[in-house]
Amino acid sequence: MRKSVLGIIAIVFVATMMNPVHANGAFDQWGYNRTALVFEDWYVNAYAQSHGFTTPYVGIKGDPCGNINSYFSSVRVTCNPTSGWPSDPKRYPYAYNVLLQINVNTAWDDAHRGAASWTPDAWLTNHQVGWYVGEDGKIHQWEWSLKIVWIGPGDSNSPNWRPGGYVAPFYGMKEFEVIQSVYDDPYGGSHGIETLAIPPGLGWS
Numbered sequence: 001m002r003k004s005v006l007g008i009i010a011i012v013f014v015a016t017m018m019n020p021v022h023a024n025g026a027f028d029q030w031g032y033n034r035t036a037l038v039f040e041d042w043y044v045n046a047y048a049q050s051h052g053f054t055t056p057y058v059g060i061k062g063d064p065c066g067n068i069n070s071y072f073s074s075v076r077v078t079c080n081p082t083s084g085w086p087s088d089p090k091r092y093p094y095a096y097n098v099l100l101q102i103n104v105n106t107a108w109d110d111a112h113r114g115a116a117s118w119t120p121d122a123w124l125t126n127h128q129v130g131w132y133v134g135e136d137g138k139i140h141q142w143e144w145s146l147k148i149v150w151i152g153p154g155d156s157n158s159p160n161w162r163p164g165g166y167v168a169p170f171y172g173m174k175e176f177e178v179i180q181s182v183y184d185d186p187y188g189g190s191h192g193i194e195t196l197a198i199p200p201g202l203g204w205s
Helices: 005-012 106-111
Strands: 038-042 101-104 123-133 139-150 166-170 173-184 195-196
Touching: 101 106, 123 166
Parallel strands: none
Antiparallel strands: 038 101, 101 123, 123 139, 139 173, 166 173, 173 195
């Protein structure tokens, strides 16, 4: 039972690694490691600080809702315990008790910050873990991993296009391709690779 909204929003990377660098290269309280170009924490925390929250969200593994209700109580957003969806997904599309890991390379980071032009060497990986209540009344886990690369203008007509992938419209541009999607939800009947472009490796050179 994948939450399709997460597949789009989570890979928008919000402020991809834009938090200040820690001198020792450690993760900050929100889950960013600017030195390693990694975000690893709860999905909420990729967005919360930039949306005015002053303390990080602390979720609960294995629970569809975790602490969503209490964390978002001031804005009256609640979580549906069956689906794990927030009551106001349009205003708070990050209000999910989902674990998220994002990795980017230097080419992606530099281009995203405007320090360099986008090139086919730019890539990002995204891994999400969440939970929902099945029709059997039990809690089940799903996991979704993606690899995304920059292909430039032209969609499937781009010279950097890889057959088998699909275009992901980020930053208002249709210049990114999902070259691998792996989704596992044993209870829901999903196992393994959904999308695999050729070649499936990260980077172009």
